[in-house]
Structure formats: structure tokens, C-alpha cells
Amino acid sequence: MRELAAGRQETLTLPLDAFAGMIIAGDRRLRRPRLELVVTDRANNVVRRSGRVAFRIVERPLLDYRVTLNHDFEMYSKAGNRAVARLVNRLITGLARGTIKSRRELRRQYVHGSAAIRRQYDAIDGDDAVEAIYEALYVPLKRKGYDPDSILDY
Numbered sequence: 686m687r688e689l690a691a692g693r694q695e696t697l698t699l700p701l702d703a704f705a706g707m708i709i710a711g712d713r714r715l716r717r718p719r720l721e722l723v724v725t726d727r728a729n730n731v732v733r734r735s736g737r738v739a740f741r742i743v744e745r746p747l748l749d750y751r752v753t754l755n756h757d758f759e760m761y762s763k764a765g766n767r768a769v770a771r772l773v774n775r776l777i778t779g780l781a782r783g784t785i786k787s788r789r790e791l792r793r794q795y796v797h798g799s800a801a802i803r804r805q806y807d808a809i810d811g812d813d814a815v816e817a818i819y820e821a822l823y824v825p826l827k828r829k830g831y832d833p834d835s836i837l838d839y
Contacts, residue, residue, distance in 0.1 A: 707820065709740060711827030716740045747781035750825045758821075759813035765806035769814070772798040773821045780829050791826075792836055 701709070709715050721735040751774045758769040776794060779785035785794065802809050809815075819837055826833045 704820075707823055710742055710744075711824040716742060744828070747777060747825050747828065750821070751777050752821055756817075756821070758817040759811060760806055760808045762806065762808075765802070765808055768802045768806065769809065769818060772802065773818060776822060777825045780825055788831055788836070791831060795836060 717737045717739050719735060719737050721733060724732045724734070752770050754767045754770045755763070756766060756770050756773075758766045758773075760766045760769055772795075775798065776785070776791065779794065780791070785791050799809055809818075815837070819833060822837065823833050826836060
């Protein structure tokens, strides 16, 4: 709750955790939420106003979403994490450069890449690893118009 003098303006900050920020960055429709403001004066007169506000998000190039080779994908080994990082980076690079042009091609590359990793590291099927891959690919997939749930079987 904040008190303001008559005629004063105030900027409100909306605290977001990393996951909520990722969702908003990935889905343009969520960038104009409806907010309701409730104002009470000293005589306890209540006024409600609602409207849409726009979040301005500076979109980074897709290639900026590539991960480092030592990114932790919960694979329980450095080599497993590197293998998943290479797969994630290959998908992001393909999306950014236009070499992956369809949902079918994207899905095929993900399935074949994860199967190759699975032959050596079964941790790729663990909930933590799947979630880490999902988080790394969510924004690039959404920005290119793909549904991450259908691509990654999440």
C-alpha cells in the first residue's frame, strides 16, 4: 500500500520470477495484461479503474538464447550436460538461421538428438533434465511460432 499526495504519479514495479519472465518474453499476447487499480482517499471513498498496460520487452536475437557448454541440464555429468547443450544450441541455431523450416523438421531433430544422448545418458528422461531443456528452448520456440509442449513432449 502506498500513499500519494494529490496529483502525484507513481511508477509501480511488478516483481516477476525467472519463470514468469520467460513466459512473458515468449508469448506476445501476455504482454498486455489487464490491471485493476483501487484508490481510496482520506474520506474512504473508493474508486476502481482497470485497463490494459503494455510491457515493453527488448527482444534479443534468437542466437543469444544459446547456452554455454557447461550449462547445467541436470544430467549428472559434465559430458551429459555438454551433449544436451550442443543439441539445444543446434536447434536454436537452426531456428535462427532458417535451416529448420517446419514443426516436423524441428521435432525430428529433437527426437533424433535426444535419442542419441539417451544411448549414453539415461538422465535425459529425468524430470529435472526435461524441465531444464524446456526452459532453455521455450522462448526461441515460442518466438518462432511453435508450441514447446508438442515439440518436447513435456
